[in-house]
Amino acid sequence: MTAVHPLVDTSLLPSGTHTDKVVRTAHKFYEHLIGLWAPAIMEAAYDVGVFEALAAGPLTADDLATALRTDPRTTRVLLDALYAYDVIDRIRGVDGFFYLLSAEAEECLLPGGIFSITGKMIHDRRVAWSAWANLSEAVRHGARDSSGAESGNGLTDVDYQSLVGGINFWAPPVVDALTNELRRRGADGRAPAAVLDVGCGTGLYSQLLLQEFPAWHAVGLDTERIVPLAVDQSRRLDVADRFTTRAGDFRDGNWGTGYGTLLFANIFHMLTPHSAERLMDLAAQSVAADGTVVVIDQILHAEREVKTPQDRFALLFAACIASTGDGDVHTFEDYDRWFARVGLQRVATLEAPMHRILLAKRV
DSSP, X not given: OOOOOOSSOGGGSOOSSHHHHHHHHHHHHHHHHGGGHHHHHHHHHHHHTHHHHHTTOOBOHHHHHHHHXXXXXXXXXXXXXXXXXXXXXXXXXXXXXXXXXXXXXXXXXXXXXXXXXXXXXXXIIIIIHHHHHTHXXXXXXXXXXXXXOBOOBOOOHHHHHHHHHHTGGGHHHHHHHHHHHHHHTTOOTTSOEEEEEETOTTOHHHHHHHHHSTTEEEEEEEOTTTHHHHHHHHHHXXXXXXXXXXXXXXGGOOOOSOEEEEEEESOGGGSOHHHHHHHHHHHHHHEEEXXXXXXXXXXXXXXXXXXXXXXXXXXXXXXXXXXHBSOOOOBHHHHHHHHHHTTEEEEEEEEETTEEEEEEEEO
16 A cells, blocks of 8 residues: 655755754645645545546546546646545557546545445545634634533534445444454354444444354444444345344433443543443443443543554544534543543453554453
8 A cells, every 4th residue: 555655855954054954844734734734635526526437447637537527627637636545547649648546446436335435535525624714713612502512513414424435435444343252252153242332333343243253143233324224234234134224312321231241432532531431331231241441442541642643543532522512532541541430440451543452351
């Protein structure tokens, strides 16, 4: 996989004098500031239909402009920018470049694929751009409504519906790490077991587990608007006979009891510490005596140092959460305290891209 290419050639910047260091620092900060170019370029291309058009085959900038009824020069500029970001490819023809999508990019950039990121781009248009613009207000006043009371996460069901499918790609490496650990601890795909996927979204985390453990079945719990997404995806992954859903607010409780695995994938960062304690209470009531509570989220050490990419992502993700409402990236120490309150103890910690995975069992 190609890494993100630097935009500033720092080898050309001297660093001997104080002024040199200031100029070098300004270049570094500028590169951070122009990070907004990438989503702006990709989302503009999605808006005007570039990716859908290129999925039909390679096109020149002029051919694409004709097909999309866009300005030829600006279309060429947009295509070259996408090429600079490694979003699309280009090949030289007799009269210029042909632009094309790889098969992998097509699955990511067109709607309908399990790992399509189009939902994330729609979410940016509806929510994220304006939320980031108002981050300074969140810093000044915190996550509070007009009455001064703390507000919850600002995503509506409609907003969440577009976002949740756009981050499906997070799941496979996480579930791979979790599956290996569960097997190491004796999990057997031939023995029946029940999974509760709390705030399941598309249900992908539990559905991928069902593919790994053929005798397991899972219940996905989410709101009435979201659960149809999970049902539809369970059919696409051929686990619909072992995946059922319950519609409702998971914070209301009444989850049932005796689950071998309770799965919280990207849930706790949406909660305040008080709400997180309440959710862990419900988890302890629902997990079987020998069951496992699994938390998948962005998690930091108390000192909030940056030692790994997961640390860096978590610190930045916390700012993203702050822009849309309440919630936070919580620490290992927070989770250990919440576990201990309800008689649970962390027994394993796993690393995955952008995530940590905690497994807890009854003491």
